[in-house]
Amino acid sequence: MKRKFSVISIIIVSLLILFIQPVGAVNVGGEPRSDLRTPTQSFTTNFSDYSMKGLFSTSEQTFWVASSWDVQNVLVHLEYRATPLADTQLSSMTVAINDTYFYSFRPADNTGGRHGVDIEVPLEFLKPGYNNIRIDGYMRTQDSLPCVDDVSEANWLDIFKESTVSVQYDKNAFTTSIESFYNRFYEVDALRYQESAFIISDSGNVAETNAALLGIAGISNQTIYDDGYFPLLSISDPSVSQIKNRIIMMVYDQLPENYRSTVDQTGLLNDQDALLTIINEGSDTNVLLITAKNDIALINAGRMLGNPELMNQLISNTKVLGRIENIETQVYEEETYIPFAGSQGTYYNGAFRQTKEFAVNYPANRSIADASEFYLNYRYSENLDFDRSLMTVYINDVPIGSRKLSMDKAGGDEATILIPNDIDISGSFQVKVTFDLEIKDLWCTLRQGEMPWAFLTPDTMLKINSVASRDLIFENYPAPFVTDYSLNDVTVVVPDKLDINAKSTLAKMFRVMGRYTKGNTGSLAVIHPGEMNEAAIASNIIGVGTFQNNSFIQNNNDKLFFKFNDEGTAFVSNEKLVLDPGYGSTLGSAQLLSSLFNKSGRATLIVAAPLDSELVSIGSNLGEMKNLSKLTGDGVLADYDGNLLSYRFKDTINPTIAVVKQIALREDAQIFILVSVMFLILLLVGLVFVIKKNGIQFKKGGWKK
Structure with a gap:
């Protein structure tokens, strides 16, 4: 009887395992499984168009597998076209994952048509991080001659950009530590599908915006892919309910009652420190609540998000950040x-x-x-x-x-x-x-x-020798606001009340700036127009908003390349461009000016539009890595259709390297100069000896013996 009971128990346990753990799933990250799993998701990476030429040819594509994913399936879909001269009995295509071959096939036919094939990748060859798919082509043509076919131009195979690698996975529904939440927050799927966002209060507190922008920049420099961004939302925004991973960045007095109660229950928050705590809210929602009772501590906590070494040490669900705790990373300089x-x-x-x-x-x-x-x-x-x-x-x-x-x-x-x-x-x-x-x-x-x-x-x-550019043009952006991997004394002047479009523009801009930084060093301050001070005047300034809601933009309208009309409802024509008033009211602009306060080496970037809604078009260009190359000159207009009008207003600055500095960079030039100087010294010393030996002196009327 006892034996029968044991057998039944084993069967029941086995069935439970089958239901809890999907068949064929691979726990790539090694994290413990949980009954609470996310729905199955798919992350797809597209190939680039590639033409494989020659008898033997290779095409490669990398794709990412996050350590938190429990991978269930990886499918490669190949769209290809082979030369019509292919000998389908001899030609072949072979697929490898991480240098291990696992699949071969022959071209479907030799009609020269386009074909597709689906290939399932063996999960045992996957690894966390980057994985590599390689396609080796062997294209032998019909009636080919030995040795001649090796160099024939008729051997070709095209791989199309519609080819994909799709990874299907699930993961634990909830995070249990600050470290696990932190790494999930900026994972490739969370970024692409906008599952992660920063959330501030509705109060317009600039310390919250400052802390959030530091967090966006600091986390962005750790991301794998360029696409996607971290939205910046207010707590009352309806779209907050769609966000799975939330960093709530608020001063204590602005916290909703449920969050304030959670903070009070910890009993850990005093007047000088910041508190970070994980909250699981159900429905696959994870919250990292960051709060403080003073602005400096909150901004300091935002800066800490840019220190991955420190954040990955936080294996508990709560962290008290002391006001004097050192959270800055090392200062990175340009490498040689x-x-x-x-x-x-x-x-x-x-x-x-x-x-x-x-x-x-x-x-x-x-x-x-x-x-x-x-x-x-x-x-x-x-x-x-x-x-x-x-x-x-x-x-x-x-x-x-x-x-x-x-x-x-x-x-x-x-x-x-x-x-x-x-x-x-x-x-x-x-x-x-x-x-x-x-x-x-x-x-x-x-x-x-x-x-x-x-x-x-x-x-x-x-080995790189480099020089810093002083030319204030968008070809060098995000310089001078980011220089040598660090935010360069930046002040952001925002409206007293940020609407969703202005917040989105700022979030996208600092996502891009963050991609050019390393660590969390550098200075960033966010202020309202009425808070301009000596420190702000002496810094690199970014003004964002409209003529009506940002008096900093309004007060400096006369200095803009593209000026607003008197009412601030449209951009007006200038020496570079004639603008129809109706069209001028639909544009967003980015204008890169020298310091408005005549501070040497400083710049001002004005990102403005007649209405906040028009900020979207220019924000999409300043805020997407793939669009930066489209920005040229120092004055740019963008419309809703994606059209860009770029112009240069400032004179070109001459190359920044002086001739002496250029020469100093070359070892051969240094040796030549050294030898020349030594020769001149010896010549001068010899001349002095000759003069002295012969008793020659300089007297009135010239040299005399």
Whole structure:
């Protein structure tokens, strides 16, 4: 009887496990499972259009798997088109996940039509973080001749941007610590689907806005993808109910009664400190309540959100932040030496051209100067045709140099490649390193077992000499408001009452600014127009709002490039553009001016519109990374249809590097100058000895012996 009861118990427990844990789910993050799960969600990453050319070709796409996701399924959908000359009995496509092959197929037909195929990825090969899908193509054409087909232009395969990688997952419904909430708040799915937001009171308290903008900037610099932003909402906004992850940033006196009661129950909040506490509100809603009884403590708590090392130490559900507690990160400066091949190096595999791309993040206010160079350390296989094999480096798809591969250096090669002066690069950029790995008579000898390879070692790096730009134009934005990875003494002048469009514009702007920062250093102050003081006058100023609701904008209307009419209801024509009054009333503007108070090295950015609703169009450009490149000059108008009108009003500033500074950057120039100075000194000393030895003196009338 007892044995029968045990068997029944085991069966019941097994059935419960099946219901609680989805079959085939992989707990990638290693977090404990819970009965309270979120509904199944899907996060999709699109491929880019890519044309694979040659007998052998490769296309790659990375996608993200968050540590908090319990992955149930990963599906690759490929949209492709193969050459009509493809031999469908010999040609093939092979798919790998993280360098492990798991699926192969032949092109559907050789009609040259477009085809789609769905491929399920084995979950056991996934890992938290970035994962890599690679498609290797082998395109053999019909009636091809040995050796000739290797270089034929008829071998091609197109991968279309409609190709996707879709990850289906669920996760724990609630967070139990500040650390777990913090990491969920800025995860890729929360950003893309606007599941996370900052919430302030309806009071118009500038300390709350200040703390929230510091939080947005500080968290944004840790995000993986560029898309999405963190909305800034008021507590009474109806859309708050749709937000799953909420950071409520309010002074204690403005808290709704239910939150104030929660704070009082902790008994931890005094007059000097800030309190952070996690609240689970049901329906998959998580709240990080941040409050203080004074403005300075609240702003300090907002700054702490930009310190990930500290935030990830908060494994409890409550934190009291002392007013004098050190929460700032280190000060980051522009690097001179930047490794970019990864801590484990980068591996290339396969014949013909193999390409890897690397993103190099650099301060937006800096441009690459003379004497910048690449140092590459690499090795490669010895079965290459060294008459045709080489390595090439590109910056933003512009080739800057190549080096031939050689048998003698296959076990360890290196190259130093100078960056040409004619390449104008500011801020972040892309580096591409390709290896042309050619093998003699590859098709003729069928040496598939000797596929070539190359390896970039971790010692590969970029040496950058840079200069700060003084040109106040949108090509350099967000400089000067962000310089050398830090907010640069910024004052934001906001209306006494922020409406939803102004809050959205600010949230988007600081999302972008945050992407150019590291850590949480730098100064940010938010004030109302009537609170202008000496510190604000001496800072970089951002004014946001309308002619009617922001007197700072109204009082400086005469200094704008695009001015408002007397009523403030429309922008008026100027020397650059004739504006119809009706059209002028529908525009938003961003105008980048020198300091309105004649403070050297300072700037003023006016983001304004006749109505708050018109701020949306310009905010979408200042607040989306993909749109920044569209902004040029120093005066921009935007309408609801997405049209941009960009003009330059200020004169061009000459390059900021003096000739002496340019020379000082070059080692060869430094050596030449040193040798020249020493030679002149020796010449002068010799001349003095000659004069003294011969008794020559300077007297009235000239030199005399």
